[in-house]
Amino acid sequence: MACVAPDGSLSTSGRLLLEAVRPDSGAEDVAAITGMPLYRVRSSLRELTEAGFVSEQDGRYSQTELGVAKAKSGR
Amino acid sequence: MTIIEEQDARVGLPRLNEPAPAFEAVTTAGVLKLADFEGSWLILFSHPADFTPVCTTEFMAFAEIYPELQKRGTELLGLSIDSVYSHIAWLRNIEEKTGTKIPFPVIADLDRKVATAFGMVMPGESKTETSRCVFVIDPKGILRAMIYYPLTTGRNMDEILRLVDALQTADANAVATPANWRPGDKVIVPAPNTTELAEERVDAGLECVDWYLCKKSL
Numbered sequence: 001m002a003c004v005a006p007d008g009s010l011s012t013s014g015r016l017l018l019e020a021v022r023p024d025s026g027a028e029d030v031a032a033i034t035g036m037p038l039y040r041v042r043s044s045l046r047e048l049t050e051a052g053f054v055s056e057q058d059g060r061y062s063q064t065e066l067g068v069a070k071a072k073s074g075r
Numbered sequence: 076m077t078i079i080e081e082q083d084a085r086v087g088l089p090r091l092n093e094p095a096p097a098f099e100a101v102t103t104a105g106v107l108k109l110a111d112f113e114g115s116w117l118i119l120f121s122h123p124a125d126f127t128p129v130c131t132t133e134f135m136a137f138a139e140i141y142p143e144l145q146k147r148g149t150e151l152l153g154l155s156i157d158s159v160y161s162h163i164a165w166l167r168n169i170e171e172k173t174g175t176k177i178p179f180p181v182i183a184d185l186d187r188k189v190a191t192a193f194g195m196v197m198p199g200e201s202k203t204e205t206s207r208c209v210f211v212i213d214p215k216g217i218l219r220a221m222i223y224y225p226l227t228t229g230r231n232m233d234e235i236l237r238l239v240d241a242l243q244t245a246d247a248n249a250v251a252t253p254a255n256w257r258p259g260d261k262v263i264v265p266a267p268n269t270t271e272l273a274e275e276r277v278d279a280g281l282e283c284v285d286w287y288l289c290k291k292s293l
Binding site for chain 2: 002003037038039040042043044046047
């Protein structure tokens with residue numbers, strides 16, 4: 001995983017990305033906020049979704065309760 | 076199966092103007108899919124092996140042109156049949172020894188799935204390494220250009236930039252580009268395919284050698 005470590009902690013870019021996910025965000029929205037290349041954002045959103053920090057529906061992303069807690073914890 | 080089909084099946088060469096083979100691969104930036112690059116131009120390139128001299132000069136050169144590629148909406152993605160740990164160690168070594176940070180991801184294609192799909196291994200040259208291949212893929216995932224260099228010969232970054240410029244100019248203006256074309260040079264207007272169009276061509280204010288070879292400025 002690129003932005004989620006095996007112990008569940010987030011890399012710096014993973015944290016930035018999670019914090020940039022607003023309710024019903026598109027990957028392009030997150031890329032605009034973070035300044036990260038779109039391909040990185042798509043890949044990382046997939047990881048964050050698999051880790052349960054983000055939910056996805058029809059290409060739109062939102063933080064899950066776990067994601068909100070993770071973003072607040074700063075780890 | 077014909078001889079050509081047998082060869083294609085064995086080597087797995089992709090074809091121009093067809094969708095590039097889809098992939099999902101472990102990279103130095105995590106798992107990436109070809110679809111992740113949708114909307115951007117992509118240069119997928121292979122190198123024979125990490126910690127080798129020509130490849131090191133190429134990676135530094137690719138890093139150098141990366142800002143110019145980004146201006147053209149183009150991403151870079153490297154590949155070799157090495158592990159991600161080898162890639163990480165090599166990229167860190169390049170930065171430590173030369174000060175050049177490699178800003179693009181590199182596929183760790185240990186199972187050769189991507190290399191096989193793109194025909195990157197040339198058995199006559201090496202059965203264990205990928206040759207120096209360059210694939211230019213457009214924002215819709217269509218393979219638009221291929222360059223193959225042998226193990227001994229490092230690639231020319233000017234040509235790669237020129238190729239991207241030429242493809243993007245051709246797409247944006249429905250034109251072609253002549254030999255040695257550079258941005259700002261005149262472009263070739265597609266040849267007419269009827270006698271009427273050929274006659275009209277002469278009066279169209281183009282710079283024509285003859286009806287089939289006309290240029291214009293953009």
